[in-house]
Amino acid sequence: MVEYKYEEKELPDGTKVKVLADTFEPGETEPGKEKIDWRGRLFSRDWKLKYLQTGERYWFSKSWYGSEKRKNPA
Amino acid sequence: MAEAKAVSVDQVTIEAYEKAKGDGVETVFDRVSRIKPCPIGAGGACCKNCAMGPCRVPAPKNREETPEEKAKRTGVCGATAETIAARNFARMVAAGASAHSDHARGVAETFLKAAKGELKDFAIKDEQKLYQLAMDLGVEIDDRDLKDIAVEVGEICLAEFGKQEGEIIFLKRAPLKRQEIWRNLGIAPRGVDREVVEMLHRTHIGVDQDYENILMHAARTSLADGWGGSMISTELQDVMFGTPEPVAGRVNLGILKKDHVNIIIHGHEPLLPEMMVIASQDPEMLKYAESKGAKGINLGGLCCSANEILMRHGIPVAGNFLQQELAITTGAVELMTVDVQCQMESLQQVASCYHTKLITTDRRARIEGAQHIQFEEERGLEVAKEILKMAIDNFANRNQDRVMIPDESKEMVVGFSHETINYLLGGMFRASYRPLNDNIINGRIRGVAGVVGCNNARVQHNSNFMVMIKELIKNDVLVLTTGCSAMAAGEMGLMTPEAALEYAGDGLRSVCEAVGIPPVLHVGSCVDNSRILMAATAMVKDGGLGDDISDLPAAGAAPEWMSEKAISIGEYFVASGVFTVFGVTWPTTNSEAVTKYLFEKYEDSLKGMWAFEQDPVKAAQMMIAHIDKKRKELGIDKARERILYDMEKRRELDAA
Numbered sequence: 001m002v003e004y005k006y007e008e009k010e011l012p013d014g015t016k017v018k019v020l021a022d023t024f025e026p027g028e029t030e031p032g033k034e035k036i037d038w039r040g041r042l043f044s045r046d047w048k049l050k051y052l053q054t055g056e057r058y059w060f061s062k063s064w065y066g067s068e069k070r071k072n073p074a
Numbered sequence: 075m076a077e078a079k080a081v082s083v084d085q086v087t088i089e090a091y092e093k094a095k096g097d098g099v100e101t102v103f104d105r106v107s108r109i110k111p112c113p114i115g116a117g118g119a120c121c122k123n124c125a126m127g128p129c130r131v132p133a134p135k136n137r138e139e140t141p142e143e144k145a146k147r148t149g150v151c152g153a154t155a156e157t158i159a160a161r162n163f164a165r166m167v168a169a170g171a172s173a174h175s176d177h178a179r180g181v182a183e184t185f186l187k188a189a190k191g192e193l194k195d196f197a198i199k200d201e202q203k204l205y206q207l208a209m210d211l212g213v214e215i216d217d218r219d220l221k222d223i224a225v226e227v228g229e230i231c232l233a234e235f236g237k238q239e240g241e242i243i244f245l246k247r248a249p250l251k252r253q254e255i256w257r258n259l260g261i262a263p264r265g266v267d268r269e270v271v272e273m274l275h276r277t278h279i280g281v282d283q284d285y286e287n288i289l290m291h292a293a294r295t296s297l298a299d300g301w302g303g304s305m306i307s308t309e310l311q312d313v314m315f316g317t318p319e320p321v322a323g324r325v326n327l328g329i330l331k332k333d334h335v336n337i338i339i340h341g342h343e344p345l346l347p348e349m350m351v352i353a354s355q356d357p358e359m360l361k362y363a364e365s366k367g368a369k370g371i372n373l374g375g376l377c378c379s380a381n382e383i384l385m386r387h388g389i390p391v392a393g394n395f396l397q398q399e400l401a402i403t404t405g406a407v408e409l410m411t412v413d414v415q416c417q418m419e420s421l422q423q424v425a426s427c428y429h430t431k432l433i434t435t436d437r438r439a440r441i442e443g444a445q446h447i448q449f450e451e452e453r454g455l456e457v458a459k460e461i462l463k464m465a466i467d468n469f470a471n472r473n474q475d476r477v478m479i480p481d482e483s484k485e486m487v488v489g490f491s492h493e494t495i496n497y498l499l500g501g502m503f504r505a506s507y508r509p510l511n512d513n514i515i516n517g518r519i520r521g522v523a524g525v526v527g528c529n530n531a532r533v534q535h536n537s538n539f540m541v542m543i544k545e546l547i548k549n550d551v552l553v554l555t556t557g558c559s560a561m562a563a564g565e566m567g568l569m570t571p572e573a574a575l576e577y578a579g580d581g582l583r584s585v586c587e588a589v590g591i592p593p594v595l596h597v598g599s600c601v602d603n604s605r606i607l608m609a610a611t612a613m614v615k616d617g618g619l620g621d622d623i624s625d626l627p628a629a630g631a632a633p634e635w636m637s638e639k640a641i642s643i644g645e646y647f648v649a650s651g652v653f654t655v656f657g658v659t660w661p662t663t664n665s666e667a668v669t670k671y672l673f674e675k676y677e678d679s680l681k682g683m684w685a686f687e688q689d690p691v692k693a694a695q696m697m698i699a700h701i702d703k704k705r706k707e708l709g710i711d712k713a714r715e716r717i718l719y720d721m722e723k724r725r726e727l728d729a730a
């Protein structure tokens with residue numbers, strides 16, 4: 001459990017207050033351990049396809065071609 | 075022997091080189107000082123394409139030549155200095171494209187076998203990427219079986235290499251305007267096999283003797299690599315092994331462990347490395363290692379094999395191209411595997427000075443004296459375990475008195491595939507390149523640079539990368555990097571989000587802080603330069619920055635390049651509309667006309683062009699100047715904050 005640290009700050013009226021300081025567990029990242037597995041959250045085929053049409057709309061949206069909106073699709 | 079401090083800007087490399095020197099082992103740093111480059115070959119003035127030659131046609135030094143002298147400066151067959159320089163350059167492109175694409179073909183063959191269920195150790199890991207490919211390739215998805223989709227995708231990809239007619243399918247991923255440019259110039263490529271064969275044919279004696287014509291086909295050949303071979307490789311690897319996502323890793327020789335069995339995986343293909351990762355985590359293997367007195371098994375990568383397993387699993391990287399011999403001279407490596415590309419033949423000689431076993435694993439790339447264990451996908455994991463066991467057995471032969479592992483390795487955050495950049499910028503429901511484009515438009519980010527390529531022993535290891543990348547990020551240019559360049563950036567500590575605080579300009583720093591990304595993004599291995607093409611295309615398609623890659627405030631560079639692969643990459647960047655600066659040396663300097671064509675005339679047709687500058691600061695400044703020129707053309711040269719209108723302002727506007 002992290003021990004909270006506090007530091008003293010001054011309010012505009014000069015009153016001193018104690019506020020929470022940087023609070024984190026010190027340590028180094030461990031290779032391979034901190035993967036942000038965002039693709040793992042898309043678990044069904046429908047979700048995956050839906051994401052492709054929205055997230056990867058530059059190539060897969062049927063109605064939206066960004067800067068190429070005015071042109072015919074390739 | 076070279077002066078230790080002169081060999082690298084990286085202290086770890088200097089220490090490791092001193093150790094090698096102390097052990098009396100010759101390395102690339104020593105060979106480079108005793109072999110001078112041939113100035114005639116270096117400038118592209120030597121032709122050996124037939125047995126009447128070799129013909130050398132160097133231009134006179136330090137004086138203008140007369141028209142009569144110029145007319146006489148030909149090969150026996152009459153080939154001019156222009157033809158010779160263009161042919162040499164084009165053959166470099168062909169060789170580089172072949173290397174990437176032969177790698178890709180191997181991947182496609184494995185993919186197809188895996189899709190058919192013929193390989194027990196390989197599977198479809200990233201379903202979503204498979205659907206992405208299926209949609210691109212026109213493969214029906216609906217509620218079809220995953221296996222059927224994968225088989226069809228594999229068959230189409232494999233057929234792309236030998237496509238005789240039409241154009242490769244992935245070309246249609248490019249911005250529409252770019253596609254038009256290629257079609258109008260007649261350089262939309264067919265399959266890479268066909269383009270490479272035609273390139274070699276054209277550069278045979280007595281065929282294509284118009285340097286402009288040769289160079290346009292060089293562009294076509296390179297496109298068959300970048301938007302074909304390399305892209306297929308990246309995509310299928312992602313399907314089989316997973317699309318990279320941000321992951322922590324470490325880099326430099328300090329990742330070797332004194333009390334572990336150390337295995338170095340060197341080369342370029344991810345097939346064996348993926349199996350080695352699985353094998354190294356097998357409890358039985360770990361137990362076996364312990365039974366031999368080791369505390370565990372430590373895998374480390376070198377060159378692009380390293381990038382592949384780093385990007386997907388966070389497996390640490392021992393170093394880049396120029397550090398390969400030094401990994402062995404630490405005395406702590408039980409075994410090194412090599413597959414294809416960039417592995418020095420001297421490795422066996424160096425390994426023989428220690429207990430290290432060097433294992434070649436690909437029938438296409440044997441090294442005399444090294445032991446060969448053929449990697450067969452059918453028994454992938456079995457081969458990996460066999461190799462691992464050899465390494466463990468060799469642990470007992472390590473002479474701890476001869477071990478010197480440098481203390482340092484650097485932390486980094488990697489895994490920035492173009493899909494992941496898209497996700498990180500907008501999140502699951504608003505994934506988008508919009509924030510990047512907006513920040514370019516408002517001037518916080520000045521532009522984007524791709525800094526890629528190899529190390530070259532002719533320049534101090536990593537020095538050009540370090541200086542160039544620091545100069546770029548200081549000037550608010552976001553850097554995307556691959557290959558040895560990425561490892562150099564990692565070794566310099568530029569690949570953590572905190573690096574933005576120390577090295578980036580205020581604008582870039584504020585964006586990196588907001589998104590939580592490093593100012594230098596590791597995009598992958600050298601075939602993954604195709605990811606940079608995709609990121610650039612997404613930027614174009616998102617809007618606001620023109621309608622072609624050549625409109626983007628972007629530039630490319632390979633300040634320490636050495637391989638033919640680098641020339642192919644540079645050429646497809648240029649042919650895709652990117653201003654690209656190379657350092658160290660330039661292979662057509664002997665012909666002013668050819669050099670001018672590549673540096674200036676290409677821009678008229680391809681809207682992208684080459685440049686050459688040895689000084690990395692000047693090269694970075696050239697890139698920044700190009701970025702500023704593009705900003706001006708886009709009308710975003712003055713930094714602008716986006717104005718958010720409140721209701722009152724809107725009413726004022728409506729009334730106006």
Ligand code: SF4
Pocket residue numbers: 121122123124125126127128129148149150151152153158279280
């Ligand atoms: S092809 Fe021509 S220039 Fe080349 S070696 Fe033969 S004769 Fe000489």
